[in-house]
Amino acid sequence: MKDIKLIAIDIDGTLLNSERKLTPGVISTIKQANAAGKKVVICTGRPLAGAREYLKPLGLDGQDDQYIISFGGALVETTTGYGLIEETLSYDDYIKIEAIARKANLHFHASSDDCVYTANRNIGKYTVHESVLCSVGIKYRTQEEMADKKIYKCMYVDDPEILSNAMAKYQADFDQLAKEYMLVKSTPFYLEATRKGVNKGTALKALTEKLGLTPENVMAIGDEANDLSMIEYAGTGVAMGNGTDLVKSTANVVTADNDHDGVAQAIKSVL
Template sequence: MSIKLVAVDIDGTLLTSNKEITPQVFEAIQEAKAQDVKVVITTGRPIAGVTKLLEELNLNQAGDYVITFNGGLVQDAATGQELVKETLTYDDYLDLELLARKLGVHMHAITKDGIYTANRNIGKYTVHEATLVSMPIFYRTPEEMADKEIVKIMFIDEPEILDKAIANIPQDLHDKYTLVKSQPFYLEVVNKTVSKGQAIIHLAQELDIDMTETMAIGDEENDRAMLEVVAHPVVMENGNPELKKIAKTITKSNDDSGVAHAIREWVLN
């Protein structure tokens, strides 16, 4: 099987536990790119949270693409041209902000430019997210959010608090939105039509790449959609056990350059 597009998640996959790219991973990605394989960073992070990684990996050049916001935004990594952008409405924001208050969890909304919270006592996981993705935090009341172009909303809290809240989310919310848990303390909410899988399908069509020529590498539940649509789903050794059930291959852990191993084993051989 010839692989022409490799979608790679960031946290828990591309990066080590110390948030670093190993030399082995860097070299494997450069070799794949030299063979005209499209290596596409595919993440729940906003674009600001991947810019430095794209530069470090030389994946911000002509012909490179990036998928962010769990598929809500697909861009040309060199020019910033948007191929796909799906946002939430102000009514969506109001409904989800009210639900967060009812469930007793912290919540924030993310645009391309910043993280917005209505929690006067800003949650520590909002601060964590802002640091992780290099974005500013803004306190805004719900009434001040009407003009914001929101791509993603996140319920964030201590794992036991978040899990209790998730168990009490009404079914109609699951029907209306895509809800994915990307970390024990993160539940991400995007449009129902948005997923990493749909973004990869769209990009593959744009590039005239058959889905039989695609591979994805991930570790968490927000990677499930892309693992289900590609021909060669790869899950990290450190990945969610439930995801491993749908993997064609289990690669090494993120701390053992698992992305490099997967690329060398099934793309470059």
């Protein structure tokens, strides 16, 4: 078995069960791993504010030597909120990405530290969902009012069928956008855009190297397409039993699903 010193874990569909809760088995196993000197790093599309409620019971919150990868890899920080690596989108990037939402008639928002910004007067239900999920507010802002805002990622957010149909109808536009930015579906109703080359895998690589570790020292656990990059980077890539077929075919190991403590099962194998 590889000498695993860092365990990277996605939140939704991975760390949490289908009721979006931490189970006692996952909590106790992660605490065991932490006590054994293994770094447990939450890797999520959420900001730190949206992960704190899970970091706290895991004993990982508010520490200068514990880390979180947030906004899908755009920010690496300590769990005290000290930023180590930051990759933001410019105002010009925002205008370019948002223009396709207008053309395709999709709901859209941009994620910052403390809120999500939307130019949709009729705020989409998935923007509200993201606000609640991430424990941040929602602010309506016109394009012009976004010029001085810090943006980590942009998101097209709509019902799965609406989003998929728009992506098919405007495939040429999305294909062109993908040449300039990192596009990934994190759920059937979210299509996220970050700077080119920014994803969970590149962020995990940067943190791993900063800590003096190698991919062989890393286990990464996830379930969706936005977890692929970190699963590919890690020496031991683990797919959840509830993961997509692509994630399962990419991973070295398939563990139990998120309703049967798949994360705990994977971690126990390296304790």
